[in-house]
Amino acid sequence: MSGPPVSSKPGVFKPWIVLVGGFLGSGKTTLILAAARELKRRGLRSAMIWNDQGKDLVDSRYAAQSGEHSGEVTGGCFCCRLSELIDAIGDLRAHSPDVIFAEPVGSCTDLSATVLRPLLEYSDSYRLSPLTVLVDPLRARAMLEDDAGLDMCFLFEKQLQEADLVCFTKSDLYPDYPEVGAAHVRQLSAKSGQGVAAWLDEVLSGATASGSQMLEIDYSQYARAEAALAWLNLRAVFEPEGMLSPAMLLGPLLDRLDAALSAEKIPIAHLKAIVTSPAGYLKAAIVGNGQEPVIEGDLDASPAGKLELLLNLRAVGQPAHVRGIVEQELYNLDSGLTQCAMDSFSPAAPVPERRIPKAG
Numbered sequence: 001m002s003g004p005p006v007s008s009k010p011g012v013f014k015p016w017i018v019l020v021g022g023f024l025g026s027g028k029t030t031l032i033l034a035a036a037r038e039l040k041r042r043g044l045r046s047a048m049i050w051n052d053q054g055k056d057l058v059d060s061r062y063a064a065q066s067g068e069h070s071g072e073v074t075g076g077c078f079c080c081r082l083s084e085l086i087d088a089i090g091d092l093r094a095h096s097p098d099v100i101f102a103e104p105v106g107s108c109t110d111l112s113a114t115v116l117r118p119l120l121e122y123s124d125s126y127r128l129s130p131l132t133v134l135v136d137p138l139r140a141r142a143m144l145e146d147d148a149g150l151d152m153c154f155l156f157e158k159q160l161q162e163a164d165l166v167c168f169t170k171s172d173l174y175p176d177y178p179e180v181g182a183a184h185v186r187q188l189s190a191k192s193g194q195g196v197a198a199w200l201d202e203v204l205s206g207a208t209a210s211g212s213q214m215l216e217i218d219y220s221q222y223a224r225a226e227a228a229l230a231w232l233n234l235r236a237v238f239e240p241e242g243m244l245s246p247a248m249l250l251g252p253l254l255d256r257l258d259a260a261l262s263a264e265k266i267p268i269a270h271l272k273a274i275v276t277s278p279a280g281y282l283k284a285a286i287v288g289n290g291q292e293p294v295i296e297g298d299l300d301a302s303p304a305g306k307l308e309l310l311l312n313l314r315a316v317g318q319p320a321h322v323r324g325i326v327e328q329e330l331y332n333l334d335s336g337l338t339q340c341a342m343d344s345f346s347p348a349a350p351v352p353e354r355r356i357p358k359a360g
């Protein structure tokens with residue numbers, strides 16, 4: 001285990017660490033970036049740490065495009081890379097943040113025992129917020145109706161069970177949400193801003209305990225559930241003969257991938273991609289098959305001769321099957337693909353560095 005993230009001299013300011021969990025596509029990154037903007041308005045500084053099983057993260061690139069300081073823990077989840085998380089927190093102290101947000105992998109659970117409680121040992125160096133678990137109301141309804149398959153329902157339910165605070169997201173789209181039996185339930189929209197300031201006030205108040213929920217979990221079942229997912233991270237460079245704008249590249253690609261995965265009956269958990277060019281960037285994402293992509297960035301960025309694509313896909317299926325579909329659609333695009341590095345796998349069985357099952 002690494003040393004504490006900062007020296008624990010008396011009187012040294014202690015930043016907050018805010019862990020924002022929740023299923024794939026629930027809105028973690030969007031909320032963290034909205035919260036950072038809100039904190040900026042209050043004259044406070046934020047930093048953030050992204051986490052993924054692979055590298056080439058859309059979330060990191062998007063945060064950088066939004067001008068935020070961020071770090072990464074890649075190649076495994078926070079619980080299996082706790083020392084790296086602690087090092088990343090330490091590195092971000094160079095920017096003197098008041099709040100450090102950390103977004104775990106969206107299929108991850110048991111964070112209370114494997115991340116929060118070990119971090120509580122550093123309480124002379126920082127303050128720990130309650131574990132917020134974000135829930136997309138549409139996803140919650142599918143999970144509650146067992147429409148999502150046993151493995152995904154298992155992960156989703158475990159995430160809910162260990163939450164100090166459950167927050168339904170996307171209230172601009174879904175004003176209602178289903179009953180999930182959690183003690184502390186809130187609602188917000190990172191898009192409209194509704195509830196974001198109140199959520200921040202609550203998690204930075206110190207009034208709600210951190211890591212209060214004890215999770216009982218069978219790690220072999222947890223490993224099986226995560227292994228049902230296919231993970232695909234890719235980085236590609238396009239140098240089209242004519243010029244292309246980010247929108248001209250990203251629109252058709254997402255449409256094709258959605259159609260091809262749907263035709264093969266592969267449920268999409270989260271498909272997100274970001275294209276950067278000298279003229280600007282564009283991000284697009286869907287969190288289910290057949291959805292209209294949510295677009296962020298410079299929709300009007302002008303055409304360019306060289307564009308870089310990062311794409312992260314999480315779907316329920318076999319990695320080789322998903323990879324084959326993505327490769328085919330990428331080449332069929334005929335948009336001047338000159339470089340491509342693709343990694344596809346199922347998450348490895350979680351093996352936490354530490355696990356402290358009970359508070360205290």
Ligand SMILES: Nc1nc2c(ncn2[C@@H]2O[C@H](COP(=O)(O)OP(=O)(O)O)[C@@H](O)[C@H]2O)c(=O)[nH]1
Pocket residue numbers: 022023024025026027028029030031106169170171172173188189190191192270272284285286287294
């Ligand atoms: N309408 C709406 N869309 C949202 C909101 N929050 C997130 N999204 C969209 O949901 C998708 C997944 O969000 P993201 O933050 O990447 O989810 P994560 O996987 O939990 O980090 C993205 O397309 C977001 O733009 C919200 O409050 N309202």
Ligand SMILES: [Mg+2]
Pocket residue numbers: 028029030059103
């Ligand atoms: Mg994210």
